[in-house]
Structures are given as C-alpha cells and as structure tokens.
Amino acid sequence: MHKAIGIGIAAALLAGFANATEPVTDADVVATMKASFRERGIAKMDRLEQSDLQKQCSTWSGKQLPPDVKASLEKAAMESIVYPADNDYLGDWKEGEKIAQSGRGFQFNDTEKTVAGGNCYACHELSKAEIAFGTIGPSLYNYGKLRGGPTESVLRYTWGRLWNSHAFAACNHMPRFGAAGILTEQQLKHVMALLLDPESPVNK
Ligand code: HEC
Numbered sequence: 001m002h003k004a005i006g007i008g009i010a011a012a013l014l015a016g017f018a019n020a021t022e023p024v025t026d027a028d029v030v031a032t033m034k035a036s037f038r039e040r041g042i043a044k045m046d047r048l049e050q051s052d053l054q055k056q057c058s059t060w061s062g063k064q065l066p067p068d069v070k071a072s073l074e075k076a077a078m079e080s081i082v083y084p085a086d087n088d089y090l091g092d093w094k095e096g097e098k099i100a101q102s103g104r105g106f107q108f109n110d111t112e113k114t115v116a117g118g119n120c121y122a123c124h125e126l127s128k129a130e131i132a133f134g135t136i137g138p139s140l141y142n143y144g145k146l147r148g149g150p151t152e153s154v155l156r157y158t159w160g161r162l163w164n165s166h167a168f169a170a171c172n173h174m175p176r177f178g179a180a181g182i183l184t185e186q187q188l189k190h191v192m193a194l195l196l197d198p199e200s201p202v203n204k
Pocket of ligand 1: 100118119120121122123124136137138140158161162165168169172173174175177191195
C-alpha cells in the first residue's frame with residue numbers, strides 16, 4: 001500500500017520535472033504570486049512588493065549574509081530609530097499587555113482606523129499567565145529582571161529593538177513596530193513597561 005503511494009508520488013514528480021524544460025526564475029515566482037492574490041479591503045497588491053531590505057534578505061536567505069551587506073542594512077535600520085522626545089520610555093504595563101495580546105491591524109477585515117496591536121505573543125513567551133505563545137522569537141519572560149532593570153542603555157536598546165529590530169540582526173523576523181508605523185510612540189511606551197516595569201507580570 002505505502003509502496004504504491006510512493007511510486008505514484010515519484011511518477012508525479014518525474015512528470016513535473018519532465019515538463020519543466022526551463023528553470024523557474026524569480027520573475028516566474030513573482031508572476032505566479034501576483035496571479036494568485038487579489039486585493040481585499042485595506043490589503044492591496046502593493047504588499048507583494050519587496051522593500052530593498054526584503055530583497056537583500058531574500059537573496060541571501062539560507063546563506064551567510066556578506067559582512068558589508070549586513071553592516072549597511074543594520075546601519076540604515078539604526079538610523080531609522082526615533083527615540084522618545086521627552087526621554088520618558090515607560091508607560092503602563094497593563095496597557096502593554098493588551099497590545100501584546102492583540103493581533104488586530106492591517107488585516108483585510110480591519111479599516112484604516114483600526115488600532116493595531118503588537119501580537120507579541122504570536123512569537124514570544126512574555127508573562128507566565130499566557131500559555132498560548134509562539135516560539136519564533138526568544139522567551140521574554142523575566143526580560144527586565146535579567147537585564148538588570150530599566151537603565152539608560154537597556155531602555156535605549158529595547159526601544160531600538162521595538163522600533164526597528166533589523167538594527168540588531170539585519171534579516172530577522174520581528175516586525176518593525178516603529179519604523180513601519182505599526183505601533184504609536186505611546187503604545188510602544190506601554191509595551192516597554194510590560195517588558196521592564198518590576199510590577200509587570202513579565203518580571204514576576
Ligand atoms: C513575527 C515574530 C515576532 C513578533 C510578532 C514579535 N517579535 Fe520580538 N523578536 C522576534 C525574533 C525572531 C527576535 C530575535 C531576533 C534576532 O535574531 O535578533 C525577537 C527579538 C525581540 C527582543 C530582543 C530580545 C533580547 O533578549 O535581546 C525583544 C525585546 C522583543 N523581540 C520584543 C517584542 C515585543 C514586545 C513584541 C510585540 C510588540 C514582539 N517582540 C513581537 C520575533 C517577533
């Protein structure tokens with residue numbers, strides 16, 4: 001039984017290769033993607049256009065990023081970071097928890113006015129009370145405690161991470177919450193408090 005299925009799959013694969021006389025190019029892939037997507041609500045086709053950074057990261061995906069490319073992407077990302085003008089980094093961790101929990105915003109069934117969330121739990125463990133979390137990013141449980149509290153350098157590093165994570169790792173998968181205009185400065189301050197306030201469940 002298994003053997004028969006295996007032979008069937010092998011035959012199908014061979015047939016596929018036999019038909020593919022020309023190698024598949026990047027342009028073929030883009031054309032196929034564009035043909036299979038359609039705009040819906042606020043989600044327009046321009047989402048399929050890659051930024052320069054995305055192009056570079058796709059080009060080098062699975063390979064060692066050349067040091068000069070890595071340095072220039074990280075430099076550009078670092079220069080995009082806007083620190084809070086009032087030098088006040090910490091909002092209310094309770095608001096931060098709501099933002100970390102929310103995956104709303106920029107979806108086809110959202111509107112321009114939908115307040116976006118950070119969806120942090122999709123990729124990170126944060127507080128122990130929330131047991132549904134993804135593991136694409138490292139656990140942030142005890143983040144503030146492990147960093148030794150909200151010193152100036154920890155505040156600036158964490159803010160920079162949230163604003164544009166590519167400043168610290170050119171081709172990583174964390175959204176650019178500040179640089180891409182996903183979260184407002186005030187929302188970022190609340191998320192900062194979630195990570196760094198000693199009273200936050202992240203540090204309990
Ligand atoms: C799509 C997945 C994804 C989402 C969503 C995401 N992150 Fe990340 N995050 C990552 C990845 C991956 C890394 C590690 C990047 C690297 O390789 O340096 C990271 C790194 C971090 C770091 C640095 C950790 C350290 O020890 O230096 C912080 C802080 C952080 N994320 C906070 C957040 C917060 C807060 C949110 C929500 C506002 C969030 N992340 C949303 C994927 C994500």
